[in-house]
Amino acid sequence: MRVYENSELIVYWYPELCAHVSFCVRDLRAVFDAKKRPWVNINGAAPEEIIKVIDACPSGALRYSLPAGSKVQPSLANGSGSLDYRDKSTVTKMKAIKKGPLLVEGPTAIYNMKGELIKEASRMTLCQCGLSSNPPFCDGSHRPDIRAKKAEAATESK
Numbered sequence: 001m002r003v004y005e006n007s008e009l010i011v012y013w014y015p016e017l018c019a020h021v022s023f024c025v026r027d028l029r030a031v032f033d034a035k036k037r038p039w040v041n042i043n044g045a046a047p048e049e050i051i052k053v054i055d056a057c058p059s060g061a062l063r064y065s066l067p068a069g070s071k072v073q074p075s076l077a078n079g080s081g082s083l084d085y086r087d088k089s090t091v092t093k094m095k096a097i098k099k100g101p102l103l104v105e106g107p108t109a110i111y112n113m114k115g116e117l118i119k120e121a122s123r124m125t126l127c128q129c130g131l132s133s134n135p136p137f138c139d140g141s142h143r144p145d146i147r148a149k150k151a152e153a154a155t156e157s158k
């Protein structure tokens with residue numbers, strides 16, 4: 001997990017959960033730019049704007065919390081991207097993306113075959129293509145460009 005913070009907002013990124021659907025990059029490139037390092041510029045926009053985009057992240061790879069003394073209204077920081085978010089929905093919705101992941105919205109718990117809890121969250125993206133390196137979660141490997149990048153990184157590390 002990587003952390004990006006300033007006095008108003010703390011952003012957490014869980015790379016293994018990122019489905020690389022790039023909604024964050026599309027909607028707020030001043031903050032989320034995959035071509036830059038670090039790829040999250042926490043000072044690139046108002047914290048409220050960043051919160052809005054993180055609330056729309058379908059995989060739960062991006063989350064946020066407010067540091068002590070933040071001037072952001074807590075009522076604006078309690079969406080599904082909040083670290084403390086507890087979903088009160090009674091129904092979990094699943095949407096199958098063609099040639100992409102299964103988007104899950106609503107309280108969901110994933111267990112392994114031993115009955116151990118792997119993840120409990122209200123947003124996640126599950127792999128439908130069978131190529132993910134982090135099953136059952138989508139890690140973007142359904143995209144040929146992401147697969148190529150991973151292969152390149154694996155070769156470099158040898």
Ligand code: SF4
Binds near residue numbers: 059061
């Ligand atoms: S899954 Fe979330 S963090 Fe990953 S690219 Fe999409 S919106 Fe951004």
Ligand code: FES
Binds near residue numbers: 137138140
């Ligand atoms: S659907 Fe994304 S890695 Fe399989």
